[in-house]
Amino acid sequence: MKLIIFFICEPFVYSERHIFPTLYTEINGQTAAGFPDISAVTTLDGQQIDYYDSEMKLIPKQDWMKEFASEDRFKEYTEFRERVQQTNKINITVLMEQFNQSHGVHMYQRMYGCDWDDETNVSRGFDQHGYDGQNFIFLDLKEFRYVTPVLQGIITVQKWNKDREQLELLKQYYEQDCVDWIKYFLMLGKAALVKREEVSPLVSLLQKDSSSPVSCHATGFYPSAVTITWLKNGQQHDEDVDLGETLINEDGTFQKTVTLNIYLDDWKKHQYVCVVEHEGKTIQKTEEEIISNKNNWKMNQYFLWRSTR
Numbered sequence: 001m002k003l004i005i006f007f008i009c010e011p012f013v014y015s016e017r018h019i020f021p022t023l024y025t026e027i028n029g030q031t032a033a034g035f036p037d038i039s040a041v042t043t044l045d046g047q048q049i050d051y052y053d054s055e056m057k058l059i060p061k062q063d064w065m066k067e068f069a070s071e072d073r074f075k076e077y078t079e080f081r082e083r084v085q086q087t088n089k090i091n092i093t094v095l096m097e098q099f100n101q102s103h104g105v106h107m108y109q110r111m112y113g114c115d116w117d118d119e120t121n122v123s124r125g126f127d128q129h130g131y132d133g134q135n136f137i138f139l140d141l142k143e144f145r146y147v148t149p150v151l152q153g154i155i156t157v158q159k160w161n162k163d164r165e166q167l168e169l170l171k172q173y174y175e176q177d178c179v180d181w182i183k184y185f186l187m188l189g190k191a192a193l194v195k196r197e198e199v200s201p202l203v204s205l206l207q208k209d210s211s212s213p214v215s216c217h218a219t220g221f222y223p224s225a226v227t228i229t230w231l232k233n234g235q236q237h238d239e240d241v242d243l244g245e246t247l248i249n250e251d252g253t254f255q256k257t258v259t260l261n262i263y264l265d266d267w268k269k270h271q272y273v274c275v276v277e278h279e280g281k282t283i284q285k286t287e288e289e290i291i292s293n294k295n296n297w298k299m300n301q302y303f304l305w306r307s308t309r
Contacts, residue, residue, distance in 0.1 A: 020044050020182045021113035021126070024084060028092045028106050038085055042113075044185055047248065052081050062250075064189040073184075084110075095131050098152045106132055114178035125174025144171060198222060199253055203276045203283045207292040210264055213242075214290060216274035218283075219255035224248075227277040228258040233270050 022042040036053035043049060051059045058078045060066045068074055092108040112127040127139035137148045137157055144167060146157040160166070201221035207214045216228055224246050230237045237260075244257040260272065267287055276283045 017115060017117045018045055018182050018186065019113070019115040020178060020185075021111055022081075023111045024109060026089065026092050026108045028096065028108070038089070040081065040085075044182070044189070047252070049185065049189075052085075054085070062189060068185075068188055077181075091129075092131075094156070095136070095152075098155065099131070112174075114174050114182070116179045116182050118183075123175060123179045125170075125178060127170070127174070139170070141174065198279050200281055201226065201276055201278055201283065203274070203285055205274060205285045205287075205290040207290050209292060212292075213259045213261045214272075215257050215259040216276070216285060217255070217257045218276045218278070219249065220253045221255075221278050222253045223279070224254045225278070226254070226256055227275075228256060229275050229277075230258065230260050231271075231273040231275055237272070 020042070022040055024038070024040045026038045028037070036055050038054040040052040041048055041050075042052075048061045049065050050061055058069075058081060060069050068077075091110075092106065095108060096102070096106060109130040110128070112125075114123055114125040116123040125139070125141050128135070129137040135149055137146050137153050137160075139145075140147050146160045148154060148157045199220060199222040201218035203216065203218045205214055206217055216230065218226060218228060226246065228243075230241055240261040242259040242261065244259070246254050246256045248254055258274070260274075262272070266272075272287060274285045276285075
């Protein structure tokens with residue numbers, strides 16, 4: 001059984017274009033203990049905003065979504081998710097029949113949603129279906145009809161394309177309702193999702209023990225553009241350096257780590273400095289500021305701070 005990857009999700013963005021996909025996954029057959037047979041994840045501009053499954057129902061994943069859970073519209077939002085779940089349960093049963101499968105573990109996935117440019121007011125919907133790791137059906141939004149790349153999907157697309165009432169409802173959702181949800185969620189989560197004031201990074205030098213690499217870790221900064229370099233005796237040092245990716249924190253700020261892999265003797269012979277540049281500000285950290293297991297309490301407090309961000 002293979003997982004199908006839909007290449008529409010984008011990194012967290014702050015431009016005028018916003019993307020709002022929901023990915024459903026349903027597994028039919030024997031699944032691993034504790035793994036739900038139905039689950040769904042919704043993101044907005046690359047940030048997860050909720051989680052849904054057949055056991056725990058709909059769970060907000062952002063503080064502002066928790067506030068939304070107390071509003072009347074949350075019921076409407078949840079009911080729509082439940083309707084899609086019921087449809088998916090029917091789909092996977094039909095698919096097994098079409099592929100002449102009577103047993104085994106099989107997976108059906110559907111990703112739907114829209115993107116919207118708040119500057120041009122142009123929107124685009126998408127609705128893609130996958131089965132056992134292969135593309136199965138997708139909705140052509142220009143022609144507004146379903147298309148399939150496999151023979152087993154022909155009967156399904158013919159049936160779906162004849163249901164004009166359902167297609168009109170989908171057209172309403174992808175062209176209007178979906179965009180309305182984007183606007184509504186952007187309004188609710190503007191502190192985290194819309195451009196915020198500049199925030200400087202918290203910078204730390206972290207080392208597990210005296211023989212381990214030293215990581216220069218910057219976190220809690222906004223916007224995402226940051227430069228982290230290591231200096232050796234005042235000169236930029238690129239050797240033995242592992243450059244980490246810029247990652248997003250739950251609060252919408254960012255973090256990045258650049259690790260220096262050198263031996264203990266090198267620290268004694270040379271002076272190494274980590275330099276972090278962000279929005280015109282420069283922060284430097286030297287060997288004396290390394291947090292390691294030598295000062296265990298300080299290390300524990302640091303990771304406690306990170307876990308509560």
